Amino acid sequence: MSEGTIAWLLTSSALVLFMTPGLALFYGGMVRSKNVLNMLMKNFFTISIVTVVWTVIGYSLAFGTDIGGFIGGLDFLGLKGVEGDALLFMVFQMMFAIITPALISGAVAERMKFSAWVLFTTLWALIVYPIVAHWAFAADGWLFAWGVRDFAGGLVVHINAGVAALALVFALGPRKGYGTEPMRPHSLPLTLIGTGILWFGWFGFNAGSALAADGIAINAFVTTQIAAAVAALAWVVAEWMKTGKPTTLGAASGAVAGLVAITPGAGFVSPMSAIVIGLAGGFLCFGAVNLKSRFGYDDSLDVVGVHLAGGIVGSVLLGVFAQSSVNEFVPDGLLFGGGAFFIKQVVAVLAVMAFTFVASYILARIVKALVGLRVDENQETEGLDISLHEERGYVLSE
């Protein structure tokens, strides 16, 4: 690697790490004040858990010598022989492995036991994440080898986390009082700061995924900015028309939806295509979030509506807007004369959804059998901050 690339990837790794505390604030502002610390901790502690899992074994399972296109071997166990450029790639990928399970935490907010979260995250980072990462990111993974492309993690991060969130929500059940009691975000300023940190970090996430300080990185940086801005516009316009008011939470949600939607194609599509992908991400995620009430499941902070829906929109639209003239490592999409690539992208979405849903649901049931998934009713009413952590987020008197 050139010195420029090393500098950019070290910087990008730090940027992607920063997204997880950003996500903690994004989610933390949306829960009730009695659960804010638990929400922050579920994100923050995931950094520690996954760092250990990834270093010891996860990296090897994702990027070790291929076994049948399904999973990596154990040759990099304990980072054996992983040095120099490979060590840099390892730590860059580690940050993705951290934020992916952290994304799930929004769906289980305000009711999942912390111990159950720690156990679930450990198992999920050990089993589910490395397998899906191997499929789509490793050269011999079956999706990548077949021709599927996922520039920065539409499949591996967002669809993966979104589907796992759905599985966990089914295993966990709704919050006490869901649908009858108001469950308002307690601090949208926190959410907006979190959104800003996510947006900032996402430049490392997407432009860093070029794995070089080159023109592809520049393209990914630009498409990321465009899609996020356009999707925030789209979401706010949609809600303004539907409910009559433009909201702060709508702008924040739209920006994140756009960032999610451009993730799989950031380095594969043109800036003009990023406008369309941003529009689609904003409008369709707004629609998906509004559909939730029809289904009645309690995905508390809309991980499914934003990350699963946005991941699907982005991964499928990559099959439409990909341009080999932008990046020689991607075939042309439907709009530019391709065909087979679009089908492959759709199949990849379905494959990851099927695998991750089943695997995550099984893990959730195992955790339920071992330690139980939910806090008891009194703890839920009192709030998880006091009942699980013996701390308060806001102390208003000395």
Added chain:
Amino acid sequence: MKLIIAFIKPFKLDDVKDALKGVGVTGMSVGEIRGFGRQSGQTEVYRGAEYKVEFVPKTRVEVAVDDGDVERVVSAIEGAARTGEIGDGKIIVLPVEQVLRIRTGERGADAI
């Protein structure tokens, strides 16, 4: 002596404070509270989900006054807090048995 308790719209606090100073009131207590009356709450929308919020933020102002000042003080609050919209609040006047200034030990109207 009377204790006047006024429940007002939070953004009217400065107007009420100035009006009270204008009629010679030298001290007051205020608190941020929540409650509902005929206004009976408001609707908030988050990501398209509507929440009926029954308890809305209000400000409570408490002033102790001598009997002769009651009408002036009540009128000052009334005038400053009124917008004409629903939810302007209420003023309650209660009898006060005793007032005592802790530092000096003064009692009764002198302590107000």
